Amino acid sequence: MPSRTGAALRAAAAVTVAAALLGAPPAPAAAAGPGWSAAPAPGAGTASDAADRPYFYLEGRPGTVLHDKLSVTNKDKRPHTLRLRGEGAEGAWIAFAARTVSVPARTRADVPFTITVPPDAAPGDRSGTxxxxxxGHRTAVRTHLRISGATLSALSVEDVRVVRTGGGGGAAIRYAVVNRGNTELTPRLAVRADGLFGAVLRRDARTLPVQVPPGRRVRLTERWPDAPALDAVDVKLTVTAGGGAHAAASATYTAAPGWLLAASAATALGAAGGGTWLFRRRRRRRRQAQVGGTEPGVVSA
Known part of the structure; x- marks a missing residue:
């Protein structure tokens, strides 16, 4: 971060501590938990509440400096000294007014911070904490940063494979979704599987409980508890997301019960063994014939 930004941050945004005591009663000494909490600082000096702002949302163009405050509330009867840092995609872009803050008992401290967006940052969404x-306790507050500019929604589906699971005949479809664009995606998945005699699986598109940041690969599993026990199946996954992102990938899957696989293996092994025995017998006969025809002192009649 440029030195003038850090100096301005320290001069104009020192750590502030709420002067009024918290209205809520302090937690009992034996109560579990750290005795403090963290959340985005609310407006108008009201008490910090996750319902006010459950996470940080900031937006700006490349090269801009964004400002906000993190509110740390101490509900304990004793002071706490806490350490602050940024993590995630924009963790290196975050600078706090102070890396360590001491919060008196039953008091709230508001710690200013900045996010400096690099001039060459690509437009799109970034996530961090x-x-x-x-x-001995850790609390993370999510941040969502949108860098202004033209956005691109694109994804790919890769590494699709179907594997048997457990002894009950079920299967699992494993795959990876890769965000190829510059905006965070919430993918939707549709599944289609066709066997030798027609459709064996149809699942309409549904939203997956995952968000994929730009450039990230997320490995996922689709459970298939009623997969066929004997069939040759073509499985196709179609993944879509906002902004027109669309991709599809397929995999083949041959299902067979264990006894059939064992019988096939035994048959193949027997055929291989028979072939080996016949080959050895023929080779032995050729050697005997060669020895009989070239042995010294033996004359053919």
Whole structure:
């Protein structure tokens, strides 16, 4: 971060501590938990509440400096000294007014911070967290940063394969979704599988409980508990997301019960053994014939 930005941050945004005591009663000394919490600082000096802002949302163009505050609330009867840092895609872009903050008992401290967007940052979404640690506890507050500019939604589906699971005849479809664009994606998945005699699986598109940041690969598993026990199946996955992102990939899957596989293996082994015995017998006969025809002192009649 440029030195003038850090100097301005320290001069104009020192750590502030709420002067009023918290209205909520302090937690009992024996209560579990760290005794403190962290959340985006609310407006108008009200008490910090995750319902006010459950996460940080900031937006700006490349090269800009964005400002906000993290609120740390101490509900304990004793002070806490806490450490602050940034993690995730824009963790290196985050600078706090102070890396360590001491919060008196039953008091709230608002810690300013900045996110400096690099001039060459690509437009799109970034995700990260502000992490607060102290007393053996860790709390993370999510940040969502949108860099203004033209966005591109693109993805690919890779490494599709079907594997048997357990002894009950079920299977699992394993695959990876890769975000090839510059905006965070929430993928939707549709599954189609066709066997030798027609359709064996149809699942309409549904939203997956995962968000894929730009440039990230996420490995996922689709459970298939009623997969056929005997069939040759073509499985096709279609993944879509906002902004027109669309991709598809396929895999083949041959299902067979264990006893059939064992019988096939035994048959193949027997055929291989028979072929080996016949080959050895023929080779032995050729050797005997060669020895009989070239042995010294033997004359053919």
């Amino acid at each position: 502000l992490v607060v640690t102290g007393g």
